[in-house]
Every structure is written in C-alpha cells, then in structure tokens.
Amino acid sequence: MAPASHFAATQAAAAALPKVDYYADLGVKPFINAIGPYSSLGGAEMWPEVIAAMDYATGVKVRMDDLHDAVGQRIAALTGADSAMVSSGATGAMILGTAACMTMGDEQRMERLPDSSEMPSEVIILKGQRYLYDRSIRAPGAHLVEVETAADIRAAVSDKTAMMFYLLNRPEQANIAAEEYIAIAKELGVPIFCDAATTVPPVGNIKKTVAMGFDLICYSGGKGLRGPYSAGLLLGRKDLIAYARQNGSPNHRAYGRSMKVAPEEYLGMLVAVEKSLEFDEDAEFRRQSNVVNAMARELALIPGVTTVAAVPKGEAREPYIEVHWDKTRYDVDVAALKQALREGDPPIEVRALFLSNQQLHLTAVALKDGEAQIVTGRIRGILLQHETRANADV
C-alpha cells in the first residue's frame, strides 16, 4: 500500500492524539481575566465557528492571492466598504495602510521603504491624538506632523503629505470632530486613515464608520470581534487596499513581508466578522451588565466599599464597575491591590491605573461562569487583610 499523503496522515494522526496540558507542562498559569480581551492577556476568546474555520484551513491549501481576493470581497460586502483585507492586527493595517498612501502603487517607492526620502511621507495627526500605537504610522518611514486646528491642517498640507490620521475611540482628545476632519481631508485631496480598532462592540459601528467617508479604517481582530489573536482588518478605497496588499505578504520583496497572515487566520477573520454581525449584542450587553452588577452588590456588603457602574465612551461597549474604598479604613492602594490579585492563586487581572485615574475597574466580558464570585471574594480578603487597627479592633 502506498504511504498516506502528508495531509491525510496529518489529519488522521491529529484526531487520534491524546490531550496534552501544554501550559501546565510549561508551568504557565491560567488566570481570571476581569479586564477584557487585551493583547498582553492573550486576546479574545474566539468564536467556536472561527476555531472550526481555522482548523478547516489547516487541512486545505489554496493560493494566498485567491484567498485574499475572495475573503476581501466578502468582508467588503459585509461591512459596506469598497474593499477589504485581513492584516496582522490593527497595527499591521496601520503600517500597510500608511505604506499604501506613501507609495500609491509605485514600484520604485515600494522598493525603497522604509527610506521615504523620495516620496510623500508626512502624516497629519491631531496633537491630542498622539497615542500608544502611533509608532506604527512611522514604521514605514512616515513622519508625523502635529496639528491642532483646521488652519494648522491647511498650512501643513503640501505635496509632501501622504495621509491624514484620526483616532476614533478618543473623541474627547480631538479638538476637531471626525466629520470636520474628514471634510478637510476631502477638500485638500489627502487620504484619511481612521484607527477604529477598539470601537466594537457594537459591531454596527463598523458600517457607521465606513459610511462616514474615511479612505482607510483599521480594526483589531482579536479584541471585540473575537477573531484570531494576531489578525486585523483594513477596510477602504479599492486602490488603497490594492496598494496596501502590494506592500505585504506573500510578496517576497515587500516591505511588509514580515507581517504575514496565515491562511487560517485570514479565513478565521472572515468568520469572526460574520459571527459578530449575526450575534445578539444587546443580550450580551445585558449578560455582562448582570455579572458586573452582581459583583457590585457583593462588594457593597464590605464596609467602606462603594462602586460606580459605567460604560466606556467611544470604546468597546463593555459595562464595568469602578471600585472605591475608604483608604483610611483599608491601608492598600489600587496598585497594591492589583498586585495582590495578580500574585494570588489563581492569578486575577484587573484594570487599574491605565485608562483610569487611580481607579480599579472590573469587567465581565472575559469572565467565565463562577469567576465573578472568586474576584469579589479575593478583593474582600485583601481589603480585610489591610484593615487598619482602629477598625479591626471594633
């Protein structure tokens, strides 16, 4: 009998493999996630359909250009965009989108990147919107030009301008509203890129953002869309998406060759968009609200502890509670409590000091059943451990 082909042998063998607890073997501990789908915490729990699609794609090989065309068209149809591609995260989309606006399909320019000396390389950005990820705009050789007013933009735009950039999830940091910023870009004929990475859920925001008129928009795949961890989306104008693809893998000499997206991630990202659009987000919002409200009720039973329920503005619509405690009664600050939760067993990750101003935040989006009670119980235990003598003696 002829030996089994590589694929047949792989699939048969994979199905018969014993279960292995790789993380236990490595000594890497699972944790309770009371923050949400952060990159440093492994991203979102993928939809089961995404996992199945990724599994499928590992067993069938197709040409990557064919896959890119077909998935791109399907995602464009689903979102209302002219064109689409799957990227290596939102930051990969920022790099390739910026490279697209700098090179505009010019072979010689694409060869030169990140040497941007002989092409438009300036990217206009609002001073208040400089942020954590803007280095990805600079990565292909672009230079950021900070502006504050509409007049600044008109004075700054020249034949060196490649792109204008807008960060959608921090409206409070923009002294020019998105609509006006877009209108100025159109008037000046400059492509405008929008980072909308964390503005889903609700996933309906994607169609709304597309309809606003940005030329390129990026999303994170492994956050609110519950797609593959390292995938993302770049949506936008047909010509610009084509140029972005030219600057990326599988093209051998492309500047963005290293931002390779696996076929299973490419397909998985499409299925994540489909699933996200079908999903009853209001029911999910109510589910999460119930969990955080239950945590709030538990915590309110601890003397000197209060909570405030909130929903982020502009960011993913995930309800959370702020937890406050009487610092004279419990001698522990937010950073120390966070650290104590992290060092416990099982470790618990909570949001503190980052987006918030010295506040502790708890969300339910990534909590599994039964974990909310563990989180509130551990917070209670840590606070009581630090109760000041005056109160402890009563």
Ligand SMILES: *Cc1c(COP(=O)(O)O)cnc(C)c1O
């Ligand atoms: C997370 C995030 C990114 C980076 O997304 P990746 O998919 O991890 O590359 C970019 N912009 C914003 C606003 C984000 O929150």
